[in-house]
Amino acid sequence: MTSTLSEEKGTTREVGELLADWPYPPPGGWTADDLDRLPQEGPHGEPDFFKHVELVDGALIFMSPQKRFHDVVIRRLADSLEAQVPEHLAVATQMDVVLGVRQRPCPDVLLIDAALDREHDRTSYVPDEVHLVVEVVSPESEFRDREVKPRRYAAAGITHFWRVEAESGVPAVYVYELDSATRAYVPTGIHRDKLSVQVPFSLTIDLTGLLG
Known part of the structure; x- marks a missing residue:
């Protein structure tokens, strides 16, 4: 996968690179801009894996099933x-x-x-x-x-x-x-x-x- 996620300090961050070591964060941590460019599927093909995710203090927070x-x-x-x-x-x-x-x-x-x-x-x-x-x-x-x-x-x-x-x-x-x-x-x-x-x-x- 070659979609660009963001540019930080002059280097291009790719989706595959960011998710390669999932669930560990990419070098430098996640940024607010990254959330706009996350794929629909998870790193192993899970559908809608990133459908609802927040970024709090640099950590991705996934919504659990709600009552x-x-x-x-x-x-x-x-x-x-x-x-x-x-x-x-x-x-x-x-x-x-x-x-x-x-x-x-x-x-x-x-x-x-x-x-x-x-x-x-x-x-x-x-x-x-x-x-x-x-x-x-x-x-x-x-x-x-x-x-x-x-x-x-x-x-x-x-x-x-x-x-x-x-x-x-x-x-x-x-x-x-x-x-x-x-x-x-x-x-x-x-x-x-x-x-x-x-x-x-x-x-x-x-x-x-x-x-x-």
Whole structure:
């Protein structure tokens, strides 16, 4: 395979070269640009091997099989936001955000600039284009969603972060806002049964109804 993945320090990186020693990272580590050029198949022909992969701290993170809770909450939360979103914003789901050379997480739900909603060839956004990121926590992603990714989003300057947890089978939303002086998130509330906030825009969501 000869497809070029990226160029780093003047040398061309090829797909075959990068995957030759899988699962070990290539020399210099994975970069955000590499994810746009990964093949559909895995290094041994596995179909859709790279269909959903994130880059966090230079490491490739693969999504494990998700519970129905995760899928339903993402879709219906996005629908609820879409129904109330102002004209200058748009809703996206499971789109990458490039935070740096070795940081390319894939939030479950995002609020982006409305103009970007028509750019159908986009595979990622940058922090200045993103106003809210939402992570729906699953068992395998608890540490990343609670500890690692919020710190990365805050350091990149994304103003709003929500973390959705399953509490007795019902969604609970932990809401955070960026303290621009410290570049860290400050908790502003835990919402159960009903989510009601004024930023990033005024909205109310019946959380008990998200699961139908």
